[in-house]
Structure formats: C-alpha cells, structure tokens
Amino acid sequence: MVPPAQFRSYYGRPIVKAPVWRHDIAAYLFTGGLAAGSALLAAGGQATGRPALRRAGRLSALGALGASTYFLINDLGRPDRFHHMLRVAKPTSPMSMGTWILTAFGAAASTAAVAEAAPLLPTRGPLGPARRLLPPVGTAGGYGAAALAPALATYTAVLLADTATPSWHAAYPELPFVFAGSALASGAGVGLIAAPCAQAGPARRLAVLGAALELYGAHRVETTKGILSEPYAQGRPGRLLRAGRVLTALGVAGGLLGRRSRVVSALSGLSLLGASVLTRFGIFEGGVASARDPKYTVVPQRERLAQRRPEP
Amino acid sequence: MGSNRLYGPLDPAPDAGWVHAPPRMGFFTDTSVCIGCKACEVACKEWNHVPDDGFDLLGRSYDNTGGLSANSWRHVAFIEQPGTPPDTAAERPGPQFLGMPQRDLPGRTPDAPRTDFRWLMMSNVCKHCTHAGCLDVCPTGSLFRTEFGTVVVQEDICNGCGYCIPACPYGVIDQRADDGRAWKCTLCYDRIGDGQTPACAKACPTESIQYGELDELRERAARRVTALHDQGVAEARLYGNDPDDGVGGDGAFFLLLDEPEVYGLPPDPVVSTRDLPAMWKQAGVAAAAMVASVLVAFATRRRP
Numbered sequence: 384m385v386p387p388a389q390f391r392s393y394y395g396r397p398i399v400k401a402p403v404w405r406h407d408i409a410a411y412l413f414t415g416g417l418a419a420g421s422a423l424l425a426a427g428g429q430a431t432g433r434p435a436l437r438r439a440g441r442l443s444a445l446g447a448l449g450a451s452t453y454f455l456i457n458d459l460g461r462p463d464r465f466h467h468m469l470r471v472a473k474p475t476s477p478m479s480m481g482t483w484i485l486t487a488f489g490a491a492a493s494t495a496a497v498a499e500a501a502p503l504l505p506t507r508g509p510l511g512p513a514r515r516l517l518p519p520v521g522t523a524g525g526y527g528a529a530a531l532a533p534a535l536a537t538y539t540a541v542l543l544a545d546t547a548t549p550s551w552h553a554a555y556p557e558l559p560f561v562f563a564g565s566a567l568a569s570g571a572g573v574g575l576i577a578a579p580c581a582q583a584g585p586a587r588r589l590a591v592l593g594a595a596l597e598l599y600g601a602h603r604v605e606t607t608k609g610i611l612s613e614p615y616a617q618g619r620p621g622r623l624l625r626a627g628r629v630l631t632a633l634g635v636a637g638g639l640l641g642r643r644s645r646v647v648s649a650l651s652g653l654s655l656l657g658a659s660v661l662t663r664f665g666i667f668e669g670g671v672a673s674a675r676d677p678k679y680t681v682v683p684q685r686e687r688l689a690q691r692r693p694e695p
Numbered sequence: 696m697g698s699n700r701l702y703g704p705l706d707p708a709p710d711a712g713w714v715h716a717p718p719r720m721g722f723f724t725d726t727s728v729c730i731g732c733k734a735c736e737v738a739c740k741e742w743n744h745v746p747d748d749g750f751d752l753l754g755r756s757y758d759n760t761g762g763l764s765a766n767s768w769r770h771v772a773f774i775e776q777p778g779t780p781p782d783t784a785a786e787r788p789g790p791q792f793l794g795m796p797q798r799d800l801p802g803r804t805p806d807a808p809r810t811d812f813r814w815l816m817m818s819n820v821c822k823h824c825t826h827a828g829c830l831d832v833c834p835t836g837s838l839f840r841t842e843f844g845t846v847v848v849q850e851d852i853c854n855g856c857g858y859c860i861p862a863c864p865y866g867v868i869d870q871r872a873d874d875g876r877a878w879k880c881t882l883c884y885d886r887i888g889d890g891q892t893p894a895c896a897k898a899c900p901t902e903s904i905q906y907g908e909l910d911e912l913r914e915r916a917a918r919r920v921t922a923l924h925d926q927g928v929a930e931a932r933l934y935g936n937d938p939d940d941g942v943g944g945d946g947a948f949f950l951l952l953d954e955p956e957v958y959g960l961p962p963d964p965v966v967s968t969r970d971l972p973a974m975w976k977q978a979g980v981a982a983a984a985m986v987a988s989v990l991v992a993f994a995t996r997r998r999p
Binding site: 398402419430468470533540541542552584681684 | 701753755756758761762772774828831832833834835836837852853854855856857858860861862863864865866867868869870874875876877954956957958959960961962963964967968970971973974975977978979980981982983984985986988989991992993995
C-alpha cells in the first residue's frame with residue numbers, strides 16, 4: 384500500500400487547468416484512429432487482391448473521417464471559425480500539424496471511397512469514362528491515405544502529451560504505441576466484420592499485432608509512471624481501461640478461434656471496436672482526472688526538485 | 696541562443712521576429728507588501744472590460760475569486776496560516792480556514808479565541824513565459840508574442856479550440872463559457888504601447904505590483920530579497936525570475952514568503968514543448984510499428 388502523498392496546496396484547488404475539451408475529443412481519438420486503421424486495411428486489401436477488405440476499409444475510413452471532422456469542429460468554442468486552423472502551419476503545435484495531416488488524409492481517403500462507386504456507374508453515356516477512370520484514381524487515393532494513416536493515428540498521442548496535464552505528459556513515450564495499436568485493432572475489427580472468412584486472414588493477424596502494441600503501451604502507462612499512473616487505474620478511467628482490455632482480449636481470442644464462423648468473427652470485430660472506444664475514453668479521462676487534483680502537479684514536481692538538489 | 700527555440704534562456708521578442716524590439720517588459724509582484732485590497736483585480740476588470748465571475752463565496756477563506764480564469768486576469772490569493780516561527784517553516788501545515796469572521800472581538804470570549812496566525816496574500820497573474828506553452832501549441836496563430844516580449848491572444852482569430860488551456864503549466868488561460876474563446880492577461884498591451892503602466896500596477900496602493908523593464912525588475916527584486924533576509928525574513932524567495940528555469944524565466948515573477956504550491960503555483964513548471972522532439976520521435980517509432988504490422992499481416996500468401 385502506497386502511503387498517501389504529503390503535499391501542500393492552495394485550499395486543495397487545482398494548479399493546472401483541466402482541458403475544456405468535451406467527450407467530442409475522446410470520440411475523435413477513436414474515429415481518427417479508426418479512419419487510419421481502416422485506410423491501412425483497405426490498402427492491404429488493395430495490394431493483395433482482397434476486394435472485400437479494400438471496400439470495407441475505404442468506406443469505413445470515409446465514415447470515420449466524416450465523424451472526426453464533425454467531432455473536431457463541434458468541440459470548438461467558436462465552430463464557425465474552424466477555418467482559422469488553416470491560416471498557419473505551426474510545427475510547435477501538434478493540433479496544427481494534425482489539422483493538416485487530417486486534411487491531406489481526408490482528400491486521399493475520400494477519393495478512394497468515392498472510387499468504390501465505379502461499378503454502379505453506367506458503362507455507356509457521359510459517365511462511362513468516369514467508370515473506367517475511377518478505379519486507378521481510387522488506387523492512388525487509397526495508397527495516399529495509407530501513407531498518411533500512421534501519422535494520423537499517432538499525432539493525437541503527441542497532441543495529448545504536449546500539455547501540462549500531468550498524466551498525459553508523463554505518458555508521452557508510450558502513448559503513441561497505445562494509439563497506434565488501438566487504431567490497428569479497430570481497423571482489423573472493420574475487416575473482421577465486413578470480410579468473408581476467406582479474406583479475413585490479414586485482419587486477424589492485424590488484430591493480434593495491434594492488440595499487442597496497445598496492451599504493451601497501456602501496461603507501461605498504467606504501471607511505470609509512479610503516482611501519475613494512478614489516475615489511469617482509479618475511478619472511471621480505470622474501469623474504462625480495464626473494460627477495454629477485456630474487450631481487446633475477447634476480440635483477439637474470437638478472431639483467432641472463430642476462423643470459420645462469420646458470426647464469431649463479426650462479434651470479435653465489434654469487440655475490438657468497442658475496446659478501442661473504451662481505451663480512448665479511459666486515456667482521455669485519466670488525464671483530465673490528473674489535472675483536477677493538485678497532488679499530481681505538486682508531488683512529481685517536488686520529487687524532480689529534490690532529485691536536482693540533493694541534500695548536502 | 697539559436698538552439699533555444701523550444702527550451703532554455705532566450706530573448707523572446709527578437710526570436711519571434713521583431714526587429715529593433717524594445718526592452719522586454721514585465722511585472723515583479725512583491726507579495727510581502729500585498730495587503731489583499733484587490734484594487735488590481737478591479738482595475739484590470741474595469742480597464743479591459745472583463746465580465747464579472749458571478750457572485751461566488753468559496754467559503755474557504757476571504758478569497759472569493761478562487762483563481763485565475765477567463766474572467767479574472769489578476770487574482771489575489773488569501774492564505775490563512777497558523778503562525779509558527781520561521782525556522783520551522785518546513786513543517787508548517789498548509790492553508791486552513793480560521794473560522795472568521797466571528798461575532799466577537801478576538802480573545803474577548805471563548806467563542807472568539809485569539810489565535811496566532813499570518814495571512815499571506817499574493818496577486819497572481821499570467822506569467823508571460825519566455826517559452827509559453829499556450830503560444831507554442833496555438834494552432835491558429837491567435838496567440839502571439841508582442842514586441843515587449845509578452846504573450847497576447849488576438850480575440851478576432853481565436854476559434855476556441857482550447858489547446859492553450861491544458862498547455863499552460865500555471866493554469867492561467869481559460870475559456871469564457873458564454874463566448875467560447877480563450878482569454879487571459881495581456882499585460883495591458885494597449886496601455887504599454889502608449890508608454891503607460893498596466894492598470895493593475897497603476898492601481899496597486901502598496902507597490903506590490905511593479906511594472907518595468909524585466910532586467911531592471913530582476914535587479915530590484917534581488918535587492919528586496921536581500922533586504923528581507925537581513926530583516927530576518929528567511930523564508931523570502933523569488934519565483935519565476937530565473938532564465939534557466941523550466942519555462943526560460945517568467946515575464947511576471949514574484950517574491951513569495953512560502954513554497955509556491957501554498958499560493959497555488961507549481962513548484963517546478965516546465966514548458967511541455969521541451970519534450971516535443973522526443974514526442975514526435977516516439978510517434979514516428981509507433982507509426983513505423985504500424986506500417987510493419989500491416990506488412991506482416993498482409994505478407995502471407997492469399998489462399999487459393
């Protein structure tokens with residue numbers, strides 16, 4: 384049992400301000416990751432001739448992208464001024480970099496998704512050339528989106544970590560792995576839901592690899608940050624992260640064991656998607672909790688000072 | 696100084712591109728002479744047209760503002776401490792409510808016992824850091840560095856993304872609820888551009904808030920600490936004056952009579968941008984791990 388931390392504060396009031404971001408941002412962390420994971424799945428399907436994975440990945444990436452854009456704009460204090468994000472490109476601001484990554488990814492992923500409509504177009508008439516032109520354009524868009532997807536999935540970790548929010552900042556070395564793994568697992572989830580068992584093999588392997596990255600990162604975040612790991616283990620954030628871990632395990636197990644069952648595969652996919660949602664909300668709320676209690680600001684900073692100035 | 700863009704000592708105005716920048720201006724707040732009159736809070740609100748916070752008695756001390764916010768750009772902290780000799784300052788407990796006001800004069804009846812205590816008062820404000828977290832992370836360029844080395848929000852640009860708020864290691868900048876934008880002290884950019892003193896410093900009756908060239912303020916503050924130490928006030932110390940600290944030194948710094956956290960200040964603030972290169976590197980490694988995972992997952996040959 385760790386003894387309660389001794390520290391002083393101004394009437395127990397917080398020192399750093401908790402983010403004013405609402406759950407839109409936690410939801411964005413999920414949809415952004417899902418868009419990235421889906422785009423990678425689609426590109427893999429494209430490259431290896433698995434049309435079901437390609438189609439599901441492209442459409443899911445477009446849907447997640449639309450949701451992401453909504454969540455990002457809806458969370459602004461002045462949504463009508465969203466376009467002010469596009470007046471500068473600022474390397475010191477992960478949000479500025481992320482806006483540009485999302486914009487470029489959005490253009491590529493939308494192109495790829497629209498190209499899926501090619502078979503619906505008539506072979507003759509004015510739209511005939513479009514039917515022939517769309518697939519190669521979609522291929523280029525799909526690979527373009529896949530090239531940007533890893534940046535889209537991991538920049539959000541830098542976004543959270545580049546704050547004075549104690550438990551987010553302390554987690555900066557591992558947070559990108561949690562988010563990268565979670566994005567892959569959710570992309571794999573889409574593949575397990577949408578693809579027939581014959582094409583879903585890569586999605587199963589992707590689920591295992593994504594879950595491994597995510598669990599490794601989350602375990603480090605929850606155990607190696609001293610007092611700053613606490614907010615991820617206690618209360619609602621702790622429950623969310625634990626539930627996420629259970630769903631990840633169920634999803635991976637179902638994905639591996641239910642190889643011949645469409646139903647079990649789809650349930651595993653759903654489970655992986657749910658795990659990704661819970662993990663994002665858990666990390667988000669853990670950081671918020673760490674900002675609300677002055678203990679998490681004062682105690683680690685006091686320890687840092689004590690280390691710098693050893694007792695004479 | 697060219698390598699100190701993200702962390703370390705720096706003269707911020709020339710670094711931000713100002714040619715022929717005037718001397719860096721700032722605040723030195725000497726809390727040892729603060730009487731808690733709140734003239735600074737009021738003067739700031741009046742000059743800058745800052746809306747009121749609503750009527751909110753916190754019930755913990757005589758402080759009814761609570762902290763810096765979008766609608767409080769100066770905040771006077773009231774810390775009520777049981778008095779103890781200075782040499783045991785380390786064991787002194789934190790602030791506590793002393794039960795005032797009471798119905799009778801202190802010490803006259805058992806209901807109103809005389810206690811030995813001290814009041815610490817401090818007028819807190821935006822620190823206008825050399826390396827300002829809020830400014831670094833702002834994605835719209837709404838926050839900018841002025842020619843005086845201070846940090847100001849352009850309210851016609853701010854789109855209320857809220858990133859500056861958790862990025863501030865001091866918890867200064869905040870979002871105004873009915874407005875959606877982020878607001879904080881401007882160090883009266885409109886006044887100092889005309890050679891005037893900021894409203895809070897102008898209104899301070901005890902010269903607890905001093906405004907001037909930062910270099911000169913630092914010298915003045917060092918002399919004041921020495922004088923206090925000579926008078927036996929051993930706990931007097933400066934906070935935020937050191938250009939080698941985690942934010943490259945503050946444009947607004949303080950003389951305190953106790954540890955910073957007692958006043959609601961972080962003991963060792965560090966701008967989060969210091970770790971930004973390491974953060975992007977980790978993100979790059981994680982991104983590479985994603986690519987490798989996809990390659991491995993799709994590498995096996997398709998079943999016929």
